[in-house]
Each structure stands twice: as structure tokens, then as C-alpha cells.
Amino acid sequence: xxxxxxxxxxxxxxxxxxxxxxxxxxxxxxxxxxxxxxxxxxxxxxxxxxxxxxxxxxx
Amino acid sequence: xxxxxxxxxxxxxxxxxxxxxxxxxxxxxxxxxxxxxxxxxxxxxxxxxxxxxxxxxxxxxxxxxxxxxxxxxxxxxxxxxxxxxxxxxxxxxxxxxxxxxxxxxxxxxxxxxxxxxxxxxxxxxxxxxxxxxxxxxxxxxxxxxxxxxxxxxxxxxxxxxxxxxxxxxxxxxxxxxxxxxxxxxxxxxxxxxxxxxxxxxxxxxxxxxxxxxxxxxxxxxxxxxxxxxxxxxxxxxxxxxx
Numbered sequence: 001x002x003x004x005x006x007x008x009x010x011x012x013x014x015x016x017x018x019x020x021x022x023x024x025x026x027x028x029x030x031x032x033x034x035x036x037x038x039x040x041x042x043x044x045x046x047x048x049x050x051x052x053x054x055x056x057x058x059x
Numbered sequence: 060x061x062x063x064x065x066x067x068x069x070x071x072x073x074x075x076x077x078x079x080x081x082x083x084x085x086x087x088x089x090x091x092x093x094x095x096x097x098x099x100x101x102x103x104x105x106x107x108x109x110x111x112x113x114x115x116x117x118x119x120x121x122x123x124x125x126x127x128x129x130x131x132x133x134x135x136x137x138x139x140x141x142x143x144x145x146x147x148x149x150x151x152x153x154x155x156x157x158x159x160x161x162x163x164x165x166x167x168x169x170x171x172x173x174x175x176x177x178x179x180x181x182x183x184x185x186x187x188x189x190x191x192x193x194x195x196x197x198x199x200x201x202x203x204x205x206x207x208x209x210x211x212x213x214x215x216x217x218x219x220x221x222x223x224x225x226x227x228x229x230x231x232x233x234x235x236x237x238x239x240x241x242x243x244x245x246x247x248x249x250x251x252x253x254x255x256x257x258x259x260x261x262x263x264x265x266x267x268x269x270x271x272x273x274x275x276x277x278x279x280x281x282x283x284x285x286x287x288x289x290x291x292x293x294x295x296x297x298x299x300x301x
Contacts, residue, residue, distance in 0.1 A: 002103050009098075013109035018174050022113045022167040026120070029159055030272065037279050044286050 066143045068285045069294045075278045075285075082275035089268035096261035104258075113171040115261055118246075119269040121164035124192060125227050127157035127273060131199075132224045135217035147213035148288065150220065151203055152281035156273050158196035165189060176240055184233035185241035188226060195223040209288060 003009040012019040064070055097115035104111040131153040138147030168186065169179040180186065199216050206212035229236075234243045246252045252259050289295050 003099075012112070013103065015108060015110040015174055018110055018170040019112050022116060022170045025166055026116050026163050029163060033156070033159055033276060037276060037283070040283050041279065044283055 066145050068145050068148065068289055069292070071145055072282060072285050075282050079275055079278050079282075082271045082278065086268050086271035086275055089264055089271060093261055093264035093268050096257060096264060101257040101261050102255060107175055110171065110174045111258075113167050114258070115265045116269075117164060117167040117171060118262055119266040120160045120167065121189070122266060123269045123273055124157060124161040124164050124189070125230060126270075127153050127160060128192060128195070128220075128227055129224065131157055132220040135213075135220040138213055139217040139221075144210075144213075144288070145285075147217065148281055148284045149277075150217065151200075151213075152277045152284055153273075154196055154200050154203075155280065156276050158193060158200070160269070160273070161189065161193040161196060165193065172240075181240050183239040183241060184237040185230065185239050188230040188233050191226055192223075192230060195219075195226060199223070 010016060010020075065074070093115060097112060101112075103109060131150045134146045134153070135150035137143060138150060165186075168189075172181070173179050199220050202219055203212045203216040206215055233239060234241055245254050246259065246262075254262075286295060
């Protein structure tokens with residue numbers, strides 16, 4: 001452990017912009033991917049739910 | 060009962076579904092562990108200071124960008140050779156995640172290059188071939204999306220994916236073949252790694268975290284593709300009714 005304080009941790013030895021800029025964008029991108037996938041899943045389930053209705057014509 | 064059974068979308072759909080929570084859970088736990096080791100156990104680098112901590116996402120993303128491409132091209136090729144639907148769907152499910160990994164590798168590389176090399180971008184062999192990888196992913200996805208008939212789209216995009224494989228060894232060996240600004244491999248199978256053990260440990264944990272993440276999201280995407288493609292098949296109709 002090389003951090004004397006919380007602010008020292010966030011300062012990253014003067015490289016805060018580069019280190020946190022990398023991590024922030026990485027996790028943002030992965031979160032967006034996960035979010036979009038979950039939304040697509042919900043849309044699919046909604047559609048399959050509707051199409052399960054009796055007498056529904058196949059598209 | 061044979062292994063071919065699992066090449067049926069109908070059989071693999073529920074199997075993929077039951078595997079997702081395990082891979083997602085492993086990804087989350089490994090990420091927490093890897094970041095802990097990376098930020099609180101691994102020491103400050105004597106040359107780069109704290110800037111080197113970008114390595115814990117840069118290298119995993121870069122490795123996954125190449126590895127996913129190989130797996131994608133493999134499944135695309137299997138789909139092309141044996142006409143198995145699930146293989147082609149698997150390739151399509153991997154492409155967006157591979158493209159994201161490539162983007163992350165380029166982005167974190169740029170932010171790492173600025174403090175260490177003095178520039179965000181340089182047209183050197185490693186960086187340029189990785190950028191070409193991003194274009195290959197985008198080209199693969201665009202081509203697959205541009206053709207209406209799914210089976211024709213599978214075949215055309217598979218050819219593109221297979222031709223693009225030639226770029227992977229170019230990326231990997233670029234730092235040996237050409238005089239690049241990018242450093243050579245710090246980790247290789249043939250000699251001892253040139254980094255502190257705790258740094259290496261943190262990095263490898265993050266590699267496994269990214270790996271598990273990629274499997275989890277690709278399986279979820281595969282399930283979506285199966286549902287969309289097989290929407291008129293009897294077994295999907297039964298799931299809907301059930």
C-alpha cells in the first residue's frame with residue numbers, strides 16, 4: 001500500500017487524468033454494452049410475450 | 060446422443076442461459092480482486108510512476124481484442140465449412156464485444172502514450188495494426204447487417220473474418236518485426252516476465268476478468284440472436300406460449 005491519503009490516491013502521482021480517464025471510459029463502455037444488451041432482451045421478451053397470444057399470425 | 064446435439068440452437072439456448080450468471084459472477088469478483096491488487100498491492104513503477112496502472116485494463120483489453128477475433132473467425136469458418144447455424148450466430152455474437160475491446164485497448168493506449176511517449180497517437184506498426192483490427196470488426200458487423208438473407212450474410216461475413224485473421228500475427232509480432240514506439244512484450248511464454256510479481260498478478264487477474272466478461276456478454280447476445288433468427292421455429296413458439 002503506497003497511498004498516504006485518499007486525495008493522494010485520486011491524484012495518482014499527477015497522472016490522474018490519464019489513469020482515471022482510462023478507467024472511466026472503459027467501465028462506461030462496458031456498462032453501456034451491458035445496458036443495451038439488457039434492453040434488447042427486454043424488447044425481445046415483450047415481443048415474444050405479445051406474439052404468444054392465441055391465433056397470432058407468424059410474421 | 061452426440062456432441063453434434065449441442066450445435067442445435069434449440070439445445071444450446073437454455074444451456075447458454077444457465078452459464079451466463081456463472082461467467083458474469085466470476086467477471087465481477089475477478090474485477091474487484093484484480094483492481095484491489097492493481098491499486099493497493101502493486102507498487103509504484105520506478106520509471107513511469109503511477110501512470111503504469113493503466114496496464115491493468117490496457118493489456119487485458121488488447122489481448123482480448125485479438126483473442127476474440129480468432130475465436131470469432133474460427134466459428135465463422137466452422138459455419139462456412141459445415142453450414143452450422145449456431146456457429147455463425149456465435150461469430151456474430153462475439154463481434155461487438157471484440158470491437159469494444161479493441162476500442163478500449165486503443166483508448167487506454169492513447170492515454171498511456173501521452174505521459175510516457177509524449178503523444179496520444181503515432182502511426183507505428185502496433186498502433187496502426189490494432190486500428191485496422193477495429194476496422195475489421197466494424198467491417199464484419201456492417202457486412203453481416205447489410206445482407207438481408209441471414210445465411211448469405213453468414214457466408215459473406217465469414218470470408219471477411221477469415222481473411223482478416225492475417226492481421227492478428229501482424230499485431231502480435233509488430234513490435235519485433237518493426238522498430239516501433241510501442242514496447243515489446245513484457246509477458247511471454249518463453250522467458251521470465253519483466254515486471255514485478257504483484258503487477259503481473261494484478262494484470263493476469265484482470266485478463267481473466269475481461270475474459271469472463273466477454274464470455275458472459277457474448278452468450279447473452281447469442282441468446283438474443285437465436286431468438287431473433289429462430290422466431291418462427293416451433294420450439295421458440297413453445298417457449299413463448301409456455
